[in-house]
Amino acid sequence: MIELDTEHGPDVAVVRPRGRLTMVHAADLRxxxxxxxxxxxxxxxxxxxxxxxxxxxxxxxxxxxxxAARQAGGDLRIAALQPQVMTVLQLTNLDRVLRPHGSVAEALRGD
Structure with a gap:
């Protein structure tokens, strides 16, 4: 299940996948x-x-x-990773491309 939260400002979207983010829900996230x-x-x-x-x-x-976000002139950030998700990012070295943030607030601030 993927939730969309638009309460953080007119140009901000917080996307919240729940459970397992696999090929079953990847298209929903996109x-x-x-x-x-x-x-x-x-x-x-x-x-x-x-x-x-x-x-x-x-x-x-x-x-x-x-x-897609960068092509639209914006950015996409990730926040509050669980241990398995962090491991996947580290194993693929994508933690260098998608720098993880501790919380949504930190991601919005750019901390």
């Missing part, structure tokens, strides 16, 4: 990010606090969202 960008919300934060597992499809969806 669609929610695309919807947010189409609405002019170019600052996207993916809050992974309730995502206990992510596979390569989920990671691909996040990278696709990052590319």
């Amino acid at each position: 669609a929610v990010v695309a919807e947010a960008l189409a609405d002019g919300r170019t600052r996207v934060v993916i809050d992974l606090a309730h995502c206990e597992f992510m596979d390569s499809s989920g990671l691909g969806a996040i990278i696709g969202g990052l590319k």
